[in-house]
Amino acid sequence: MSKFVDKTLAEIVDYIRDAVFSEEYAKRKGLLQAIDTKVKFIAFMVLITANIFARNVYLIIVFFSVSLMLAALSRIPLRSYLPRVLLFIPVFTGIIALPYIFNVFQPVEGTPLLVLYDFQRVIHLPLLRPFSRIEITREGVFWASTFLARVTTAVSFAILLMLTTRWSDLVSTLTALRFPKMFVLIMGMSYRYIFLLLDLVSKMLLSRKSRVIGKEKAVKSWKLNAGILGALFIKSYDMSENIYLAMLSRGFGGEYKNIRSDSRPPGLRDYIFLSSIIGFCIFALITEVIA
Amino acid sequence: MKKAIFELDDVFYYYPTGSEALRNVSMEIYEGERVAILGPNGGGKTTLLKILDGLIPASRGSVRAFGKVLNSATLNSKEIYEFRSKVGFVFQDPDIELFSPTVYDDVAFGPQHLDIPGEEIDERVERALKLLNIVGLKDKHPYNLSGGEKRKAAIAAILSIDPEVILMDEPTSDLDPKSRSELIGIIRELNNEGKTIIISTHDVNAIPDLMDRVYVLNKTIIAEGTPQEIFSDFELIKANNLEVPEIFKLFEVLRCFGYNCEDLPLSIDEAIKQLTKVAETHEGHIHLHIHEHTHDHLDKLRDRYNHH
Numbered sequence: 314m315s316k317f318v319d320k321t322l323a324e325i326v327d328y329i330r331d332a333v334f335s336e337e338y339a340k341r342k343g344l345l346q347a348i349d350t351k352v353k354f355i356a357f358m359v360l361i362t363a364n365i366f367a368r369n370v371y372l373i374i375v376f377f378s379v380s381l382m383l384a385a386l387s388r389i390p391l392r393s394y395l396p397r398v399l400l401f402i403p404v405f406t407g408i409i410a411l412p413y414i415f416n417v418f419q420p421v422e423g424t425p426l427l428v429l430y431d432f433q434r435v436i437h438l439p440l441l442r443p444f445s446r447i448e449i450t451r452e453g454v455f456w457a458s459t460f461l462a463r464v465t466t467a468v469s470f471a472i473l474l475m476l477t478t479r480w481s482d483l484v485s486t487l488t489a490l491r492f493p494k495m496f497v498l499i500m501g502m503s504y505r506y507i508f509l510l511l512d513l514v515s516k517m518l519l520s521r522k523s524r525v526i527g528k529e530k531a532v533k534s535w536k537l538n539a540g541i542l543g544a545l546f547i548k549s550y551d552m553s554e555n556i557y558l559a560m561l562s563r564g565f566g567g568e569y570k571n572i573r574s575d576s577r578p579p580g581l582r583d584y585i586f587l588s589s590i591i592g593f594c595i596f597a598l599i600t601e602v603i604a
Numbered sequence: 605m606k607k608a609i610f611e612l613d614d615v616f617y618y619y620p621t622g623s624e625a626l627r628n629v630s631m632e633i634y635e636g637e638r639v640a641i642l643g644p645n646g647g648g649k650t651t652l653l654k655i656l657d658g659l660i661p662a663s664r665g666s667v668r669a670f671g672k673v674l675n676s677a678t679l680n681s682k683e684i685y686e687f688r689s690k691v692g693f694v695f696q697d698p699d700i701e702l703f704s705p706t707v708y709d710d711v712a713f714g715p716q717h718l719d720i721p722g723e724e725i726d727e728r729v730e731r732a733l734k735l736l737n738i739v740g741l742k743d744k745h746p747y748n749l750s751g752g753e754k755r756k757a758a759i760a761a762i763l764s765i766d767p768e769v770i771l772m773d774e775p776t777s778d779l780d781p782k783s784r785s786e787l788i789g790i791i792r793e794l795n796n797e798g799k800t801i802i803i804s805t806h807d808v809n810a811i812p813d814l815m816d817r818v819y820v821l822n823k824t825i826i827a828e829g830t831p832q833e834i835f836s837d838f839e840l841i842k843a844n845n846l847e848v849p850e851i852f853k854l855f856e857v858l859r860c861f862g863y864n865c866e867d868l869p870l871s872i873d874e875a876i877k878q879l880t881k882v883a884e885t886h887e888g889h890i891h892l893h894i895h896e897h898t899h900d901h902l903d904k905l906r907d908r909y910n911h912h
C-alpha cells in the first residue's frame with residue numbers, strides 16, 4: 314500500500330482517538346467545559362440538525378464560524394483543531410463529492426463552466442444520462458461545495474463536543490437522556506474496541522515495515538494487507554466472544570445494570586447557553602427562508 | 605479431610621472448529637489450595653479455566669463444582685448466579701475485562717450484576733482498588749492505561765466480587781518486577797483469607813513460593829505434584845517445553861561443583877533455609893570444588909537449558 318495511505322490512516326486514527334479519549338482539552342477551564350453535559354449534548358444536536366437543514370453555503374459558513382468561536386471560547390487551540398477538521402474530513406468527503414461537479418453525473422443539464430472534452434455526438438452509457446460533452450457545471454460545483462461545507466461543519470461540531478467532554482460524562486449523559494442502556498453499552502464498547510483494533514492494525518503495519526527491506530512489490534504488499542485484514546477479523550471475532558464470556562463470568566445475564574447516569578440538574582448558565590444556541594439556529598434558518 | 609471444590613472426571617473439550625483442546629482431563633481441587641496449571645502454548649490452559657469458571661460446558665466427561673454438576677443445562681439456569689458470585693476469573697488479556705467508560709465502572713460491573721446493594725458496591729470497589737494500589741486510576745478510561753495498570757484494574761474487577769475461588773490466566777505477564785511481587789503478595793494474602801487460587805502461568809519463578817500443587821497440562825494432564833516433584837523431573841520439563849526456576853538452575857550448577865543434597869531449592873527462601881542447614885552440618889562451611897567431572901556436567905547442563 315502506498316505510504317500516503319499508511320500515514321494518513323495512522324494520523325486519522327491518532328486524531329480521532331485523541332478527540333475521544335484524551336482528556337487534555339476536556340479538563341481545561343473554558344466555556345463548553347463548564348456547561349452541563351446533557352445541555353451541551355442537546356445544544357450540539359440542535360446545531361448539527363440546523364446545519365443539515367441550511368441550504369445556503371454562506372449560512373453553512375456562518376455555522377462553521379460558530380464552531381470556531383465556541384472552540385476559541387473553550388480554549389482549544391485553533392492551531393490543532395482547525396487543520397484536522399479542514400484537512401482530513403473534507404479530503405474524504407471530497408473524494409465522494411468530486412464526481413458531481415461533472416455534468417455526466419448530474420440528473421439535469423446544467424450551466425457549463427468549463428468544457429473538458431467534446432465528443433461531437435451523443436454518447437449512451439448505462440446508468441448515466443446521454444451526453445455529448447464532458448464539462449464542469451456551475452450547479453455541480455455549487456452542489457459539491459455545499460455538501461463539503463455541510464459535512465465539514467457537522468464534523469467540526471461533533472469533534473468539538475468530544476474534545477470538551479470526558480468520554481465517561483458523555484456516556485452518563487446518554488443514559489440520563491433515556492437512551493436505552495444496551496445501546497449506550499454497545500456504543501461505548503464499539504468505540505473502545507474499534508480503537509484497540511486500529512492500534513493492532515498500526516502495530517501490524519509497523520512490524521511489517523520493519524521487516525520489509527527495500528521496495529515491496531505491489532502484489533506482495535496486497536497479499537500482506539489481506540493477511541492483516543484476516544488477522545484483524547479473527548482477532549475481533551475472538552475478542553467479542555471472550556468479552557461476552559468475561560461479562561457472563563461477572564454475573565451479566567442479558568440485562569445491563571448500570572448506575573452511571575448524570576442526574577445533576579442543569580443550572581441557569583446552562584439554560585442560557587442552550588436558549589442562545591436554539592435562538593441562533595431559528596434566527597439563521599428564518600433569515601435563509603426570507604432571503 | 606478438605607472439601608473438594610472442583611472435581612473433573614475424564615473431561616474432553618472440542619472447539620466448534622473441531623480442534624481438540626482437552627482430552628481425558630481428571631483433576632480435583634480442594635478448598636484453600638493454591639494450584640498452578642503449567643503447560644506449553646496451546647496446551648489448553650485457558651480452555652480448562654473457562655470450564656472451571658462455568659463459561660463453557662465440557663464436551664464429554666463430568667465437571668462438578670461445590671458438589672453440583674456443571675453442564676450446559678445448569679450453566680444456562682438461574683442457579684448459576686450463585687456460582688458466579690463464588691468464582692472469579694481474571695482473563696489472560698486485560699482488555700477483554702475492561703469495556704466500561706472508567707476503571708470504576710469496570711470494577712463495579714461484577715457487584716452490580718450480582719445484585720449487591722448500592723452502598724456496598726462503592727465500598728467493595730474502593731477496597732479492591734486500594735488492595736491493588738490503583739485508587740488514582742478510578743476515573744480514567746481503560747484506553748489510557750498502561751499494560752500493567754490494565755492488568756491490575758482487571759484483577760480489581762474480579763476482587764470486587766469477593767469470590768471464594770479465584771482463577772487467573774497468566775496474571776503476572778506484562779507486570780514490572782515491583783508490580784509482579786506486589787501481585788504475588790496479594791495472591792498470598794487472598795489465600796491466607798481462605799480463598800482458593802488457581803493460576804495458569806509460564807512464570808515458573810513465581811510458582812515455588814506461591815503454589816502448593818502443579819498440574820502440567822498439554823491437552824491432557826501430563827503430571828501432577830508439588831513444585832519440587834515437578835521441577836525435579838527433568839524429562840518431563842524438557843518434553844513439555846517448560847522452564848525451571850532460575851534458583852533451581854543455579855543449584856544444579858553448584859551440584860556440578862560438588863554441592864551435595866537431595867532436593868534442590870526452588871526459591872530464595874528455600875535456598876537460604878537449605879544453605880543454612882548444610883553449612884550447620886558442616887561446621888559452618890559449604891564446600892565447592894572442581895572435580896574430574898565438573899566440566900562434563902556443566903556442558904551437559906548448558907546443553908539442556910539451551911535446547912528449549
Ligand SMILES: Nc1ncnc2c1ncn2[C@@H]1O[C@H](COP(=O)(O)OP(=O)(O)OP(=O)(O)O)[C@@H](O)[C@H]1O
Pocket residue numbers: 619620621623624625643644645646647648649650651652696
Ligand atoms: N475459540 C477457539 N476456537 C477454536 N480453537 C481454539 C479456540 N481457542 C483455543 N483453541 C485451540 O484450543 C487449543 C488450546 O487453546 P488454549 O487457549 O486453551 O491454550 P493455552 O494453554 O491457554 O495457550 P496459551 O499459553 O497460548 O495461552 C489450541 O490448540 C487452540 O488453537
Ligand SMILES: [Mg+2]
Pocket residue numbers: 649650651696773
Ligand atoms: Mg491461554
